[in-house]
Amino acid sequence: MRQRTPAYIFIPLTLLAVILAFTMVTPVDVVPEPGFQGMIHNLLEHLKHVFTQGIFWAVLAVAIVMLLIINALNKVIEAEKFKRLSEEEQAKYLEDGKIGYFKRLFGSASKKQSDKEEEAIILDHGFDGIKELDNALPQWWLSLFYFGVVFMVVYVMAYSFTDFAHSDKEYEEEMVYKDAQDSIWAVANDIDITGAINKSNDPAIVEQGQKLFNQHCTQCHMEGGKGGIGPNLTDDYWVNHVEDSLFKNIYHIVYDGSPKNPQMRAFGQRKELSGLAIEKIASYVYYINQKEPTKTVAEGAAAPQGDLMDAWKQK
Numbered sequence: 001m002r003q004r005t006p007a008y009i010f011i012p013l014t015l016l017a018v019i020l021a022f023t024m025v026t027p028v029d030v031v032p033e034p035g036f037q038g039m040i041h042n043l044l045e046h047l048k049h050v051f052t053q054g055i056f057w058a059v060l061a062v063a064i065v066m067l068l069i070i071n072a073l074n075k076v077i078e079a080e081k082f083k084r085l086s087e088e089e090q091a092k093y094l095e096d097g098k099i100g101y102f103k104r105l106f107g108s109a110s111k112k113q114s115d116k117e118e119e120a121i122i123l124d125h126g127f128d129g130i131k132e133l134d135n136a137l138p139q140w141w142l143s144l145f146y147f148g149v150v151f152m153v154v155y156v157m158a159y160s161f162t163d164f165a166h167s168d169k170e171y172e173e174e175m176v177y178k179d180a181q182d183s184i185w186a187v188a189n190d191i192d193i194t195g196a197i198n199k200s201n202d203p204a205i206v207e208q209g210q211k212l213f214n215q216h217c218t219q220c221h222m223e224g225g226k227g228g229i230g231p232n233l234t235d236d237y238w239v240n241h242v243e244d245s246l247f248k249n250i251y252h253i254v255y256d257g258s259p260k261n262p263q264m265r266a267f268g269q270r271k272e273l274s275g276l277a278i279e280k281i282a283s284y285v286y287y288i289n290q291k292e293p294t295k296t297v298a299e300g301a302a303a304p305q306g307d308l309m310d311a312w313k314q315k
C-alpha cells in the first residue's frame with residue numbers, strides 16, 4: 001500500500017495552482033517592464049489584481065473546504081485499507097510512514113528492486129542481450145507531468161478565450177513605453193546645434209568620433225573621409241554651406257541631412273544618431289579637414305565638389 005501524500009503538500013500546491021490560473025485569466029492594465037526586476041514587478045502587479053477580486057476569494061474558500069474534505073476522506077480510506085493489511089505489511093507501512101515525504105519522493109526516483117522483483121517486471125523483448133525493465137515512473141516525475149497537462153489546458157484556454165493575452169496590444173504598449181524611454185534618453189544625451197561644441201582638440205573625442213564615422217559614414221565617404229558616393233570631406237570644397245562656421249556646418253548637415261541630395265540623410269532627425277554622437281562625429285570630420293593633409297585625387301580620393309570656401313580653408 002502506498003503512502004498518502006500529506007495534506008501540507010497537496011493543499012498548498014492546489015491553492016498555488018488556483019492562484020496561477022487566476023493570474024492567467026485576470027486582465028491587467030499595466031505596461032510590462034523589461035529585465036529581471038521588471039519581471040518581479042509584473043508578477044506582483046498581476047497578483048495585486050488577482051487578490052482584489054471577490055470571485056478569487058470565493059473560489060479559494062471553496063477549494064480549501066473541498067481539499068479538507070478530500071483529505072478527511074483520504075484518511076478514512078487509508079484507515080480502511082490499513083485494517084486489511086497483514087500484520088507484517090502493517091508494520092512495514094508504519095515504518096515507511098516515518099520517513100519524511102521529501103526523502104521518500106527522492107528515494108522513489110532512485111528505487112532499486114531485488115532480483116526477484118526485477119524478474120517480474122522484465123520485458124520479454126531484448127536486443128544484443130540488453131533487456132528492459134518495466135519500471136513504474138517515479139511519483140515526482142508523474143506529478144510534474146500531470147501538472148504540465150493541467151497547466152497546458154488552463155494556459156491554452158486562457159490564451160484563446162480570456163483577457164489573458166493580447167500580444168499585439170502588449171507589443172504596441174511596450175513600444176510606447178520604449179519610445180518614452182528613448183525620449184528621456186535623448187533629452188539626457190542630446191544637444192542641438194546651439195549647444196554643440198567643436199571638440200576637435202580633444203584626442204579622446206576625435207577617436208570616438210572616428211569610430212562612429214567608421215560605423216555610419218565610411219560606406220559613402222570612405223576611410224578617412226576621402227570621398228566616394230559622398231564628397232571628399234578633407235578638401236576645401238563644400239556643396240553645402242549653410243552655417244557660418246565649418247564645425248556647425250558639418251553638424252547641421254549630419255543632423256538635418258542635405259537638402260539637395262537625400263542620400264545624405266538626416267541622421268539626427270531620424271534618431272539614428274543623438275546630438276551628442278553627432279558632435280563627436282563633426283569634431284572628427286573637422287579634425288580630418290583642418291588638421292590632416294587634404295587627400296588628393298592622385299591618392300585615390302574623390303575630386304572636389306561644390307564651392308571653394310576660403311573662410312574654411314585649412315590654416
Ligand code: HEC
Pocket residue numbers: 213216217218219220221229230231233237238239240241249250253254258259260261263264265267281282285305306
Ligand atoms: C548613403 C551615403 C551616405 C552616407 C551613409 C553618409 N553620407 Fe554624407 N553625404 C552623402 C552625399 C551623397 C553627400 C552630398 C550631398 C549633396 O550633394 O548635397 C553627402 C554630404 C555630406 C556632407 C557635406 C559635404 C558637402 O560638400 O556639402 C557632410 C559633412 C557629410 N556628408 C558627412 C557625413 C557623415 C558624418 C556621415 C555619417 C554620419 C555621412 N555623411 C553619411 C552620402 C552619404
